[in-house]
Amino acid sequence: MLNSNLALLPDYPFDRLRRLLGGVEPPPGMAPLVLSLGEPQHPYPDLVREVLAASAHLYGKYPPLAGTPELREAIRDWLIRRYGLPADFIDRDRHICPVAGTKEGLFMAALAAVPPAKAGLRPAVLMPNPFYQCYAGAAVAAGAEPLYLPATRQTGFLPDFQAVPEATLARTALVYLCSPANPQGSAASLDYLKDLLGLARRFDFILVIDECYAEIYLGAAPVGALQAAAALGQGLDRLMVFHSLSKRSSVPGLRSGFAASDERLMKAFLRLREYGGTASPLPVYAAATALWREESHVEANRSLYRQKFELAERALSNRFGFYRPDGGFFLWLEVGDGEQAGKRLWQEAAVRVLPGAYLAQANAEGDNPGQSYIRVALVGDAASTAEALSRLGAVL
Numbered sequence: 001m002l003n004s005n006l007a008l009l010p011d012y013p014f015d016r017l018r019r020l021l022g023g024v025e026p027p028p029g030m031a032p033l034v035l036s037l038g039e040p041q042h043p044y045p046d047l048v049r050e051v052l053a054a055s056a057h058l059y060g061k062y063p064p065l066a067g068t069p070e071l072r073e074a075i076r077d078w079l080i081r082r083y084g085l086p087a088d089f090i091d092r093d094r095h096i097c098p099v100a101g102t103k104e105g106l107f108m109a110a111l112a113a114v115p116p117a118k119a120g121l122r123p124a125v126l127m128p129n130p131f132y133q134c135y136a137g138a139a140v141a142a143g144a145e146p147l148y149l150p151a152t153r154q155t156g157f158l159p160d161f162q163a164v165p166e167a168t169l170a171r172t173a174l175v176y177l178c179s180p181a182n183p184q185g186s187a188a189s190l191d192y193l194k195d196l197l198g199l200a201r202r203f204d205f206i207l208v209i210d211e212c213y214a215e216i217y218l219g220a221a222p223v224g225a226l227q228a229a230a231a232l233g234q235g236l237d238r239l240m241v242f243h244s245l246s247k248r249s250s251v252p253g254l255r256s257g258f259a260a261s262d263e264r265l266m267k268a269f270l271r272l273r274e275y276g277g278t279a280s281p282l283p284v285y286a287a288a289t290a291l292w293r294e295e296s297h298v299e300a301n302r303s304l305y306r307q308k309f310e311l312a313e314r315a316l317s318n319r320f321g322f323y324r325p326d327g328g329f330f331l332w333l334e335v336g337d338g339e340q341a342g343k344r345l346w347q348e349a350a351v352r353v354l355p356g357a358y359l360a361q362a363n364a365e366g367d368n369p370g371q372s373y374i375r376v377a378l379v380g381d382a383a384s385t386a387e388a389l390s391r392l393g394a395v396l
């Protein structure tokens with residue numbers, strides 16, 4: 001016997017990509033360039049190595065699930081600085097918990113928040129379409145029905161939550177939103193976030209905002225959901241936000257991020273984590289503490305991404321619906337048929353990108369909002385990015 005709910009999940013995008021490209025050979029002698037995976041390749045700051053080495057004696061201890069007070073304090077201070085929040089808006093010990101990468105935290109948020117039924121009905125979990133796949137897996141694992149709201153060019157690449165029927169909102173237990181979004185790079189405005197948090201409070205659901213790309217941006221720094229909460233009053237009520245060091249500090253392998261939420265939700269989250277959560281090693285907590293306290297490496301990181309978006313704009317502007325995203329490090333390019341483009345790019349140019357359809361769910365009519373797109377991750381160095389973009393422009 002296995003959990004039959006797992007069969008409800010689509011195959012993971014990278015498995016689908018492997019299947020698509022299985023047996024397809026890139027041109028002999030041409031160096032493969034991988035832009036399918038959102039794994040930052042910029043060098044990470046030296047302080048990671050230094051702090052891990054200096055704290056190596058701590059591997060002999062079980063680490064606390066809720067992190068160390070120093071880490072929670074560094075995170076609290078960072079949130080207050082980054083979003084200009086009142087100094088007492090977030091409490092180090094009641095509102096913050098580190099996670100071993102936001103992926104596991106985002107998943108566990110649904111297990112902690114979704115009740116068996118809401119208003120006597122099966123609970124719904126709402127998410128944008130396309131979306132980070134973890135949200136759908138979490139909804140299914142929590143026994144909820146995932147509902148996918150189009151986040152297309154027509155909707156400004158963000159879902160229109162205000163258009164969701166009241167009957168659906170009444171059984172909604174949780175909403176996921178990614179801002180800046182993966183893959184489209186759109187960032188929600190303060191008004192959008194205030195309206196959405198207002199809905200969460202009116203219809204009694206939990207709002208989970210995935211802000212793991214918040215520190216990679218081209219123009220103004222994207223606003224955060226905590227700013228919306230501060231503007232509305234009622235503290236963090238019904239809100240949980242996630243941030244990650246993976247993209248901000250280019251340390252995807254450190255597996256370190258955090259959740260900040262209201263006290264009631266944080267208690268449920270911690271209770272669940274006592275049973276099945278992962279604490280990070282104490283040296284990782286120490287490195288994360290140092291990273292949240294340091295900004296110069298983040299600025300340097302951001303400027304490397306900006307250079308690559310400038311390269312992309314020069315190479316692709318006026319083609320494939322190119323636009324400069326508000327944040328994140330992806331190009332979301334309209335190429336006709338994303339799967340066919342992905343296959344041709346590999347076969348003819350040794351460039352690996354992700355077909356947009358693999359990040360989205362088809363509706364009842366079979367329309368998939370990612371179908372005509374490819375997602376291109378600008379995570380490599382400038383030279384390999386320029387080479388990949390030039391090959392991409394030539395093939396497509």
Ligand SMILES: Cc1ncc(COP(=O)(O)O)c(C=O)c1O
Binds near residue numbers: 101103178244245256
């Ligand atoms: C939208 C989004 N959320 C969360 C994550 C997870 O990041 P991590 O687990 O490394 O913090 C990713 C990683 O690619 C992502 O794209």
